[in-house]
Amino acid sequence: MTIGTIILAAGDASRMGGEVKQLLVYKxxxxxxxxxxxxxxxxRGPVVVxxxxxxxxxxxxxxxxxxxLIDNPAWPTGQASSLKTGLAALYLTHKDIDAVLVLHVDQPMVSxxxxxxxxxxxxxxxxxxVACRYDTQLSVPALFDRTYIDELLQLKGDKGVKWVIGRHRDDCSEVPFEAGAVDLDSRRDVEQFRQAYLAASSGELLSDE
Structure with a gap:
């Protein structure tokens, strides 16, 4: 099975106090x-960022x-535009993909x-x-059969993959991933993550680059 991976990294991390979230260092x-x-x-296949x-x-x-690497000039309009940009980049170069994997950069425990x-x-x-379950939600990382590409392309604004997953729970396999709840959206999230892993080696301590 050929899998095209889309990594969503377009946001400005407005709650990070000016830090570029994507450039925080972990391990x-x-x-x-x-x-x-x-x-x-x-x-398993091409990777688009x-x-x-x-x-x-x-x-x-x-x-x-x-x-x-593909630029999404419409990133301020919400996650949907970035997802569609990634899908377009995949489809233009790899029309034979069987599935699409969607990842975010702010989940450091993804392995x-x-x-x-x-x-x-x-x-x-x-x-x-196939979607990951943590807290009370089903979300990314998430793997979609190519039959869902058209529906993903119809998303608008802040509607993301969770919305599609929610509409098709009967066609969704769940993978437990409690560490997925570690989602570094703000400086507070970063500090809480740092405190939680103080017992780990210094190489594992999250820090600014």
């Missing part, structure tokens, strides 16, 4: 590079990697093992969507 890597390298390690705010600074982290397990669940259960 000696920026979040954006860590996410991209994890997606590449899956070795959607950029917007702080494009030049973020792109500089990825210039040596064989991924497609290759998780992504491999999602693919395994997809193979075993044969449903059109």
């Amino acid at each position: 000696e890597q920026t979040l954006i590079r860590r996410t991209v390298e994890t997606a590449m390690a899956l070795q 959607v950029l917007g705010a702080n494009r030049d600074r973020i792109a500089g982290e990825l210039t040596d990697l064989p991924v497609t 290759l093992g998780l992504l491999l397990y999602m693919v395994e669940v997809n193979d075993d259960q044969g449903k059109g969507i």
Whole structure:
């Protein structure tokens, strides 16, 4: 199965107090590079990174990697525009993909093992969507069969993949991923994450680059 991965990294992280979220460092890597390298390690197909705010600074982290960088000038309108930009980039170059994997950069606990397990669940259960469950939600990382591409392209504004997942719960396999609740949306989130992992090695401590 060929999987096209879309990494959504266009937002300006307005609640980060001026810091560029994508460039925060965890385990000696920026979040954006860590996410991209994890997606590449899956070795199932092309990887597209959607950029917007702080494009030049973020792109500089990825210039040596064989991924497609695409700019979304409409990123302020909401996540849907970035998702559609990523889908367009995938489809223009890889019309034969079987599924689409959607990742965010602000979930530092996403691992290759998780992504491999999602693919395994997809193979075993044969449903059109595989989504991760944490807290009370089903969300990203999420894997969609190509039959959902048209519906994903219809999203507008702040409607994201969760909206599509919610409409098709009967066609969705769930993967438990409690660590997915670690979502670095604000400086407070970063500080809480740092405190939670103070017992870990210094290489694991989240910090500004």
